[in-house]
Amino acid sequence: MEADITIIGLGPAGLQAAIHAARKKVKVVAVGKSEASSLNRAEVENYLGIDSVDGSDLLSKGREQARRFGAELLEEEVIKLTKDGESFVVITDREREIRSRALVLAVGISRAKLNVPGEKEFLGKGVSYCASCDAGFFRGRPVAVIGEESEAAESAALMAEYASKVYWVHRQLKASEQMVSKARKAMVEMVQAKPSRIVGEQTVTGLELEDGRRLDVNGVFVALGAKGSIELALELGIIPDPSGKIPVDENCRTEMEKVYACGDVTGAPWQLARAVGQGCVAGENAARAVRSEK
DSSP: OOOEEEEEEOSSSHHHHHHHHHHTTEEEESOOGGGGGGGGEEEEOSSSSSSSSHHHHHHHHHHHHHHTTTTTTOOOOOOEEEEEEEEEEEEEEEEHHHHSEEEEEEEOOOOOOOOOOOTTTTTTTTEESOOHHHHHTTSSSSEEEEEESHHHHHHHHTTTTTOEEEEEEEESSOOOOOOOOOOOHTTEEEEOOOOOEEESSSSSSEETTTSSOOOOOOOEEESSSSSSSHHHHHTOOOOOOOTTTOOOOTOOOOOTTTEEGGGGOOOSOOHHHHHHHHHHHHHHHHHHHHTHHH
């Protein structure tokens, strides 16, 4: 699939970027899952002109607006992001390839936690939230990947290239059939269970499950949602700060030409008004950049 601009993220920043870019008569493809946005679970009471509105309703109207202006929206997860010459290449969990000349990152920064004993204590000592960042540290060692969605499948398949053994721990699979098949072909062992505790001494030595089983692993990768800002930025060679924030200028440009970022991924305050404002700026400038080449 070819586009002028690919927008990653279907929260308020991504949708606003899609609206403003599409109005400039460039081809816009926005990909992500609105249900993953924090706004989807919020009640909005502090937005100009609105007394109270359900966040999911606001996102629904935003999707309708973006489509009306000509943007194509794909409710799919991004599993890989690369640069090929002058093109940015996005691969989704449906094995769809999107090529574009400009990119807008609007994916937020939150990482879902397991909230089990040992998770916080062993962070950086065997517990990781980024397989693509830390895979090399677990070469030849057994690991567990925890999650139900496509990020977990992609992380498990990636770790199979490094680890001596990979367990994919899940309760109910929500990943696409393509991604589950990819993990199985990589000889990942599927374990249907709920984690209860991460154990170890100086570093991780095991993962305990609620049914009483224990997996002897040296690494636990928590992958409970879609790929976040850190992983996607690093895949392009953009370096976020330690908090996961992607630095941008007043035009929402990142350090890489024709790559823009907006919303929570650029830092606090994490508010709807800021996300929408930056989405406008990022969408306008991305469209202006690709139109100047035509």
